[in-house]
Amino acid sequence: MPVFVESAHDARDTRINPAHLTALPRLAAPPPTEGDNYEVVVVGSGPAGILSSVLLARYGLASVLTVDSKPESVHAGQADGLQPRTLEVLQSLDLAHEVLTQGCQMHEVAFWNPTDGDGKGIERTAFVPDVAVAARYPHEVTIHQGRIERILNEDLEKHGNAVQRGWEVTKFQLEEGEGEFPVVVTMQKTGGDEKRVVRCKHLIGADGAHSTVRKGMGLSLEGDTTDHVWGVIDTVCTTTFPDIRKRCAIHSSAGSIMIIPRERISGGAVLTRIYCQMEDSPAADKVASKESRGKVTLERIMEQARRVLAPYTIEFGHVDWWAAYQIGQRVAPKFQMSDSKGVPRVHIAGDACHTHSPKAGQGMNVSMMDAYNLSWKLAHTLLGLAPSSILHTYESERHSIAEQLIAFDRSFSTLFSTPLTTTSHTTSGLTHDEFLRVFRTGGGFTSGCGIEYSGSTLVDTSVRGVVTDGLRESGLLWPGRRVMNVRTKRFADANPRDLQDDMPSTGVYRLLVLLPSAFRATPGDFAGLLTAYSADIPARFPQGAVETVIVFPGERGNLEWTDFPACVRAQGEWTVLGDHYGCVYGTFSVDVAKGAVAVVRPDGYVGVVAGLQEGGDGVVDGWLRGVLVGV
Template sequence: MQFHLDGFHPGDPRYSDPQDRVVPPPLKRPLPQQVDVMIVGCGPAGLNLAAQLSQFGSISTCIVDQKDDRLLVGQADGIACRTMEMFQAYEFADQIQQEAYWVNETAFWKPDAEHPGQISRSSKIQDVEDDLSEFPHVIINQARVHDHFLEVMRQSPGKVEPHYSRRLVDLQVDTEAEDYPVTLTFERAVNYSQYGKEQEIVKARYVVGCDGARSSVRTLIGRELVGDSINQAWGVMDVLAVTDFPDIRLKAAIHSNNEGNMLIIPREGGYMVRLYIELDKLKQDERISRDEITADYLISAANRIMQPYTVEVKEVAWWSVYEIGQRLTTAFDDSEEGRLPRVFLAGDACHTHSPKAGQGLNTSVNDTWNLGWKLAHVLTGRANPELLSTYSAERQHVAQMLINFDREFSTMFSAKPKSADNPDGVDPAEFQKYFVRFGRYTAGTSIRYNPSSLVGSGEHQSLATGQTTGMRFHSAPAVRLADARPVQLGHCVKADARWHIFAFAGQQPPMSDQCRVRALCDFLQNEHNSPLKRFTPAGADVDSVIDLHAMFQQYHRDIDVDQIHPLLQPLKGRYGLRDYEKVFCTDHSGAGDFYALRGIDREQGCLIIVRPDQYIAEILPLDDYAGLSRFFEGVLTRP
């Protein structure tokens, strides 16, 4: 899509008239007196959590923000492949792809060997390795991501709408109370009464602070950000510009000899571009003097760095300055020895770092992607409250990895190029190697959760060498049996807090007496220790808690639909309609054989248990019914 040609206008670019993009603000409503979950902060982490919880009409969710309306111009813009996979679970990834800029290549520029005062291109590389994900690395205004989350929230059973103009002033946890132990006091930024600012009090079962680096929630529960700054200031601006720089529509890392460094990120729409511009080094404990820095100052700095090229800015859509620092909170929740958590932190409230590697939004939404289904399990009675302790255990480790990576990446990017005059500098070629080496990390696909009650030991990893226990389920092409539709198998996992069992058949004839998938279905349907029988509530659809899928190696036309076990074609819903979308075959058209791409044992097959957040919990032999039952006994509770 091309847009922004005649100037930047926020909102949905599919509306040609910018006035039609204006979304009316929500009605001014009082806060509820009691809620299951109170979310403080309407950033990406908070909205992602609200979108997950909105899938449950039985969970009361409230989300508040100090701002007086939704975000229009966003700060974060990079969306990693792994985050796109998460967006697919909400079914808006395709819309993001259509609108966004795709980062296909990255260009590297360094001082020219013959004219050191000028820059020259050293190389171009592929940004994301082949088959890392079915989705690309994209660039899009953070506000557009917010819009999609808001739409999910409005359309879902919970019908969640934000409450704006609320400032949290107090939070108290009654450790003796069982129901609604957290009391929050908010101040309204509007509607002053004759006695002063209006206050509202809300009681909640759980609270999640997604309120940024200066988090009030974090302060009120006695946690703090710990870390340091590398005393480096950067400017950032989104501009509509005319330039002779040849790689303006590629992601480009520029190291100049003496004028500093710059990162160019093309923006969606075909015309806008983001410039990250290095400013002067700060002294110890020095802060940016924001009053002395203007948009014109940043434009001049960019032109000095880009010599012999120039950039003529026609319009500045947004700009800001910031200081690099890596900080991590002392804890991700308010738990203490002997007491389970009631208040959680997510996103910038618990980790801050530089934005140049594009990890801020991506790490933040994956914080609440981890927490959301766990809260839903506890509040709907699927799991005990002890499950919530796994949030901090899993995500604090990930955040520490992010801080370590960002510290090294920022230092390398900000360093002067190595030369005869600066022997201690960084060789731009080494920076490029570092960029490539950590490509999977920046794409979000290298995160691995450690063994726990939610992640198996990996004892049977050899059955699926390309699907690693503790890492996200790596999708690949498949063909749905009933309608012959080519699909991505991983797209079965939606943002509905269900568990998934993927049964990959061996080489036995499908649904024959020798077929282990058929035997598995008999066990799950009939045996008393079947996880489906033990954990599915009475009267609910058989797949409401654990969803079973099967894949066969045969060509889809060689299997008749009427051969399939009834458990893989369950009768569901009010009218008992048959679900035909649980059985798949490998794609024989050349798009890719799932078994070959993901290292599935062709002879034995296997079971892969996938968590609600798309991470692999366990890999088991197809006939390990005891292991299957034991795993779910350790996580779920009987209704």
């Protein structure tokens, strides 16, 4: 049975298996050897693949092989935008600093439409917040995908592993009755004849839209295969257009473009990404689609941008990358393949299981959240902390999100490609108000902050009357939703804290105990309750698998450290927090007179909520016994 302990370098930094944490850097894992056995083989080192490997390494799985057919990571183009929820996850891994300080933050979106009347020019019709839902980071960040991959690769190497480049997986098969390592993976050196055959317990296919792993599962991407033809360019430009450093959605009589400001590059210049609609209507079939894309040139993209922005001028300097694309909205019917005993053994993530246009701003975000959802479940299963049945929730949770993404992207892309009318009084075409409404209502989904997982082993949707009435869209303390960030003050040292920073991505469950107002007057009356949640319940599960975060209402006042039970003082110095700023209970819609308790999953999503004193300890204990092994 794995034992959770605290690492030497940070008393708050627990890991499922801390053996990989050491004061000295470890050598990176060697390349694959014929006949090797691995706990996990990850195929692909894009955002979904590399984040999977990083998380598995952090969770203590040393036997993970990551391979990629490409000789190096991307240097230009591809995804560039990170949504608020993705930023929260990177922060929980202490990997957000460079992104937040060197990326381009987008706080506002400008909408431009045809000039009312003659429609020959364009005019700004609205400024709206880029993120309209409650979020710790109320903005998007654009930064090159290659930099994200570099940050993750450095962290992977720091934890003793590395991507093995130049190895292409050609096939895999499940061999039943072959012991612990039933997945047989065949790979070949890219551009050569050298082959390797290895075995693993689990295979993750994060190998893109043309995924070999998905095809080996007998699956294909299903959905629309044609769309409007668009061109995209990353460039350094000079322009009289006033909103070039804002995210812009521009409709004109000459077509539509989207402007995405990018980060600085060498020499101090700044990049701008411009998406240009190149055709008025979608191609009729795949052949016509390929022909339409083939007609798109760099010069055509530049000229189309000039026409849409007129009467403003734009001149193009350095071009970092350009492309023509026509991506349909498609999703695989399944994300997992199980063995004869029903244990999911093969999993696909990212573009391997869903593709969409870049207009919804999801890019690498949904792919990385696939990895974030899957990795801790794999780690818990492989380390014997949880039944393998929790692996099934990866497909049920993430397939639903992929379908929602496809539906939203189809709607938004169609609207963006539809010409706008010049007045709101005409009955034909699309009005600005209609387009703006779709943009705003989709904000909870696109930001990632409004994602909600449905009921399952890991989500008990009966809220048991704890949370008061309110809009679920605002991100209340609700099963299936991520824990919103709130500002608190730590009791021990009066340190202002973001709650999410006290719930880092370390692979553990957390009991979030919101004490009622009566605790302030008679803290001794709650000694038994705090002992149950801080000591009794965690002791029933593997050491360190469950920890407790305690929040009391209001400021510190007359409270003393000795007012808390000895078990809290011994274990919870860093996780006793006060609602000093008066935002916790209101944000979570919890009655301060009653309090509440919630179990937060290792990925930051709420698993169950219960009343604090009305049998809440039994609810929490029962729920945990369904997702963790007992001791």
